[in-house]
Amino acid sequence: MRLLITRRLPDRVIEAAAARFDLVLRDRTDVLSADELHEALRDFDLVLPTLGDRFSAEVFARAGRPRTRLLANFGVGFNHIDVAAAHAAGVAVSNTPGAVTDATADIALALILMTARRLGEGERMLRAGKWHGWGPVQMLGTHVSGKTVGIIGFGRIGKAIARRCHYGFGMEVVFHNRSAVADPGLPARQVDFASAMAADFVVVAVPGGAATHHLIDANALGYMKKSGILVNISRGDVVNETALIATLKAGRIAGAGLDVYEFEPQVPEALKLLENVTLLPHLGTACLEVREAMGLMALDNLIAMAEGRPPPNLLTP
Structure with missing residues (x-):
């Protein structure tokens, strides 16, 4: 054939x-x-x-x-x-x-850590010759261990992310899923969409398609904490990039980590200019x-x- x-x-x-x-x-x-x-x-x-x-x-x-x-x-x-x-x-x-499950879950954790601890920003500073030595208040980021993670979509990948967050970093896990999950496989609570979006870290792990197109829009982002960080490892068009950029520019959330984009390989210049955003070139399964x-x-x-x-x-x- x-x-x-x-x-x-x-x-x-x-x-x-x-x-x-x-x-x-x-x-x-x-x-x-x-x-x-x-x-x-x-x-x-x-x-x-x-x-x-x-x-x-x-x-x-x-x-x-x-x-x-x-x-x-x-x-x-x-x-x-x-x-x-x-x-x-x-x-x-x-x-x-x-x-793809474990590799994609690993990337989600990488984006959480990179964005929370400002790792991309720090590397850019060092490579540009702008690092002048250690200081007690230099590039202070957000602690990850012990925080709450809200996972949107609790399939294979969502559960793998939850395991890493809970057992690796002692994080409290809440999740939102379109159907009831009888056994999450670890200590985790199924909550409504707004509650999951209000976690310290929000990881989007839903399938792509018409049902999830622009699931994360201005209204959804409005549920997030000002200190919250959004991570997307699902499909780019699950997040309304225009709404995300406006939210980040206004300082209504602390940052974002993205491996996928709405119109990839095109990435908005506005995202590239934001230091509190980690941008990866779709490396989830690489x-x-x-x-x-x-x-x-x-x-x-x-x-x-x-x-x-x-x-x-x-x-x-």
């Missing part, structure tokens, strides 16, 4: 795919264009897309009766694929849950072992489809 991989993946994944399929590798970093999206569905039995490859309802409508049988998404998030439109066109969709595991999981889905078996990580509309 003919397989398209839309972006360069780790060598181990490419080699495994080439051994099993008639592989075409699109060895570029930009997302698929409108024409490339159409050609992918027209010319390939299987496609391994990733973040930003927008298989929208319009793309499927243009494709008519696609040749493609499976979009094996590289990543747990799939808000760039209209799953309902795919199924209506006869195209299955899978993702790679589980493989570990070789993790990216290999993601790719091999996507490959398992592709092989299952090719062999007439249900892909293990099949998504439903």
